[in-house]
Amino acid sequence: MSLRIVxxxxxxxxxxxDRHFADDLTVDRDDVDGLLSELDEYAVxxxxxxxxxxxxxxxITVLTVGPEDAKDALRKALSMGADKAIxxxxxxxxxTDAIGTSLVLAKAIEKAGYDLxxxxxxxxxxxxxVVPALLAExxxxxxxxxxxxVSVEDGTVKGRxxxxxxxxxxxxxxxxxxxxxxxxxxxRYPSFKGIMAAKKKPVESWDLxxxxxxxxxxxxxxxxxxxESATQxxxxxxxxxxxxxxxxxxxxxxxxxxxxxx
Amino acid sequence: MAExxxxxxxxxxxxxxxxxxxxxxxxRIGEPVAVALGAGAESTAAxxxxxxxxxxxxxxxxxxxxxxxxxxxxxxxxAVAAVSPAAVLVPSSAEGKEIAARLALRIGSxxxxxxxxxxxxxxxxxATQSVFAASFSTKSRVSKGTPVITVKxxxxxxxxxxxxxxxxxxxxxxxxxxxxxxxxxxxxxxSTGRPELTEAAIVVSGGRGVNGAENFALIESLADxxxxxxxxxxAAVDAGWYPHTNQVGQTxxxxxxxxxxxxxxxxxxxxRAGMQTSKTIVAVNKDAEAPIFDLVDYGVVGxxxxxxxxxxxxxxxxxx
Ligand SMILES: Cc1cc2nc3c(=O)[nH]c(=O)nc-3n(C[C@H](O)[C@H](O)[C@H](O)COP(=O)(O)OP(=O)(O)OC[C@H]3O[C@@H](n4cnc5c(N)ncnc54)[C@H](O)[C@@H]3O)c2cc1C
Ligand SMILES: Cc1cc2nc3c(=O)[nH]c(=O)nc-3n(C[C@H](O)[C@H](O)[C@H](O)COP(=O)(O)OP(=O)(O)OC[C@H]3O[C@@H](n4cnc5c(N)ncnc54)[C@H](O)[C@@H]3O)c2cc1C
Numbered sequence: 001m002s003l004r005i006v007x008x009x010x011x012x013x014x015x016x017x018d019r020h021f022a023d024d025l026t027v028d029r030d031d032v033d034g035l036l037s038e039l040d041e042y043a044v045x046x047x048x049x050x051x052x053x054x055x056x057x058x059x060i061t062v063l064t065v066g067p068e069d070a071k072d073a074l075r076k077a078l079s080m081g082a083d084k085a086i087x088x089x090x091x092x093x094x095x096t097d098a099i100g101t102s103l104v105l106a107k108a109i110e111k112a113g114y115d116l117x118x119x120x121x122x123x124x125x126x127x128x129x130v131v132p133a134l135l136a137e138x139x140x141x142x143x144x145x146x147x148x149x150v151s152v153e154d155g156t157v158k159g160r161x162x163x164x165x166x167x168x169x170x171x172x173x174x175x176x177x178x179x180x181x182x183x184x185x186x187x188r189y190p191s192f193k194g195i196m197a198a199k200k201k202p203v204e205s206w207d208l209x210x211x212x213x214x215x216x217x218x219x220x221x222x223x224x225x226x227x228e229s230a231t232q233x234x235x236x237x238x239x240x241x242x243x244x245x246x247x248x249x250x251x252x253x254x255x256x257x258x259x260x261x262x
Numbered sequence: 263m264a265e266x267x268x269x270x271x272x273x274x275x276x277x278x279x280x281x282x283x284x285x286x287x288x289x290r291i292g293e294p295v296a297v298a299l300g301a302g303a304e305s306t307a308a309x310x311x312x313x314x315x316x317x318x319x320x321x322x323x324x325x326x327x328x329x330x331x332x333x334x335x336x337x338x339x340x341a342v343a344a345v346s347p348a349a350v351l352v353p354s355s356a357e358g359k360e361i362a363a364r365l366a367l368r369i370g371s372x373x374x375x376x377x378x379x380x381x382x383x384x385x386x387x388x389a390t391q392s393v394f395a396a397s398f399s400t401k402s403r404v405s406k407g408t409p410v411i412t413v414k415x416x417x418x419x420x421x422x423x424x425x426x427x428x429x430x431x432x433x434x435x436x437x438x439x440x441x442x443x444x445x446x447x448x449x450x451x452x453s454t455g456r457p458e459l460t461e462a463a464i465v466v467s468g469g470r471g472v473n474g475a476e477n478f479a480l481i482e483s484l485a486d487x488x489x490x491x492x493x494x495x496x497a498a499v500d501a502g503w504y505p506h507t508n509q510v511g512q513t514x515x516x517x518x519x520x521x522x523x524x525x526x527x528x529x530x531x532x533x534r535a536g537m538q539t540s541k542t543i544v545a546v547n548k549d550a551e552a553p554i555f556d557l558v559d560y561g562v563v564g565x566x567x568x569x570x571x572x573x574x575x576x577x578x579x580x581x582x
Contacts, residue, residue: 015512015531019394039513098363099372124512125394127535128375129356130363133331137364142442143331146356148506158446161330164355164458164507165273169447170330176443182513183506224372224406228388231399236543236557243550244564249572252544253580255560259542261464261488261521262580 002057003152003174005047006114008105008135009040009062009077011070012125019125024220025227026095027125029067036073039120041187044077046180047118048188050152059083061112065093065104071203078198079190086112090207095220098126102134104218107211109139116157119179121146132179142172148183264348266292267341269361270310270318271353275302277309279461280353280415285313287380287418291387292348294425295319297341297432299334300326304429311427313420319344319432330443331357335364337434342369344432347408349387351380354412362412371407378417378518378539387411395512395531396538415460416518451507459491459508464521465540467493467510468503469533471526471547471566475503480570481525487577493517493537495527511536525566529554546570 013019017032044062051058062077064070065088074085088108096104109117117139122129136143144150147159147170157176161168162183190198208215216222242251256262266288271278281296288294296315298306303320310318319341325333338361342350352362354376366373377389383403389411391400404410459465466488468481478492485492494504496511510517512535522540527533529545529552537543538557545554550563562569 015395015535019397021398021400025400097372098375099367102367121513127393127512128363129359130373130375133360133363134367137335137367137439140439142439143360144443145330145360162506163357164451166448166450168330168445168449170443171446172443224366224404225374226403226405228401228403230393230401233392233397233399236559239543239555239557239559239561241550241555241558241561241563244562244569246568247572248546248562248564248569249574250576252546252560252562252569252573253576255544256521256577257580259521261542262577 002059003054003116004114005050005058005060005116005118006109006112007043007047007060007062007077007082008117008119008131009044009064009073010037010123011035011064011066011073012037012123015124020232021230024095025230026220034069034072036076037120037124039122039124039182041080042180042182042184043118043120044080044082045187046150046184048081049185054152061086063105063108063112064088065101065108074203075198076190078201079195080188081194084201085203087203087205088211089205092208092215092219095223096218097223097225098128098130098134099224100218100222102131102138104211104213105131106135106138107213108206109135111211115174116152117177119177121179121181132177136177139175139177142176144170144172144176145179146181147178148181150178150180150184264292265295265345267345267347267350268294268296268315269338269350269352269358270296270298270306271355271358272298272302272306275305277306279420282309282313282420283415283418284351284353284413285310285315286421287413288351289314289423290380291382295345295347297338299337307427307429311425312422314423314425315427316425318427318429320429321432321434323434325436325440328445329441330445331360331364332442333436333440334361335368336436336440337432338365339368340434341432342408349409349411352410352412354414359412362410366407366410369408371410372404373410374402374404375412377411377413380411380413392539395535414516414518456485457489457491459493459515460517462491462517463519464488464490465493465510465517465519466490466523466525467495467527468498468525469495469527470497470501472498472503478504480567484523484570484574487574487581495533524554525570527554528552529557
């Protein structure tokens, strides 16, 4: 038996950099370094663990939709141990929203062939946390999302979802879409050997025509949402800072009382 | 006036506060019609009516508890078909966002998540989002279909606005996908008796500086003196000092309380992403250079083991 896993990984601007918007109100990628969204490392890690724990022949493909530089995200995932990569890149994708992104990803996943899709819980830029559910809806397969624990056996995926009210055990038959949280297990660092091996692994590039998609279906033009303005929040006005010289707690209480919190 | 669907988050009929906030926001753009699903759905009606729901569409079936997400999408889709609303509002919980996303796709609509404000606009409702760790504010709208918008807790004040709130049965037929993901077990979380983190008016958090699970008692005492919820940084959670469900930040909860008190937390960007929109921010940290001090309205540079117990005592004394 074989198991084909597609891991979706996003290339995002570094959260510790000075992120901002371009004139067309899309994310300005020119001035900030990009990287593999850290939360997608957990998805790659779980794919690797499923592979390591499986008697089946497992093939792990990492998939990204993003600009030229997004190849860096694929390289990182390959150096962690994924087998091959697919990069969907097309100028017309600029400004694609969540519904559009899920369309492109779903088409690419279908073309690649899959038994299991693994995503992160949310990107670190849009942070919507909706793409995995959208993929399940589009692909017509079960969603087994936000798992802090995941395992695959005999064509069934099982996992634990820790919600606000309860912790739930979930189960679905493959094919399925899974997303994993940062509680699922620390992601490994690429080894030197992994980094060298990654250079030889195949990276396919697909554009919209490879996926039978039209420019109008994606990008800013095809977006189902419109951003009207983006304004930087004014820096918070400098607050009062006191040094504790024995009365710090009382001084703080005085402040809280003044603000009517006590 | 156009109707606006509000998805009701409730526990066995007890409506959670974010839903009542949604009813306030919904009234800005139309007449709120609530959709309540699962066990206790009908008993939500009194609270919903008191806060402006003109109608309550209710439906219970075992599918809602036995399978993940999709049965609720099916029901909401049935409600959209029945009502033809001007917009659909859903609380921004992890599950709420998944339900909203699948619904939006099915009904051919765009989706906006994590709105922190909502107003009527010429071309439909305009949502404010707080993005990039709350360093930017954006205004967006759905440009295709019926706007589906998820709204973060604490985005509006709860206002009473009595309305009819008549319960009507919602007819739902489940899709083939509905039973795809089985819930095979459920362990309810034990209640601490403290307010829900995302809904609390005051949050008291502890970070790596708290230095041990046992020391979280200090943070809890301070929280209890203020009737607050307890939060934690990822460093504290990863060290096993406090449950993950209490983590505040990018991969934890987003909170937006009236008052946030950070103790022994440096203020890394991923932590700020979850608390930067708090109205008043206070920090106790022994490092005067800690980035959290850039955000505070009031900061104490000092050892939390001295400052926090003194603060707790003083609050208790003042409250008599
Ligand atoms: C600040 C900000 C706010 C936004 N708000 C909205 C909004 O309200 N509505 C809207 O429709 N769009 C919005 N967008 C656009 C939206 O974020 C992108 O279209 C995006 O690709 C999908 O959403 P996400 O990044 O939030 O992904 P999430 O849903 O958070 O991502 C979850 C997982 O999906 C996978 N994934 C997501 N994108 C990709 C990709 N490009 N390639 C491979 N895998 C991927 C990853 O595994 C990821 O971990 C926003 C973007 C930004 C930067
Ligand atoms: C993808 C990603 C997602 C993340 N998500 C989150 C998230 O959701 N939430 C989150 O919090 N972090 C998150 N992080 C981690 C984040 O980057 C920081 O590592 C974390 O917030 C640090 O926690 P801390 O402030 O408690 O610890 P530290 O940064 O170690 O700070 C401890 C602080 O305590 C102070 N201190 C020490 N002893 C005392 C004392 N006795 N009295 C007073 N002060 C004292 C120190 O001066 C220091 O400032 C994420 C990281 C990544 C990469």
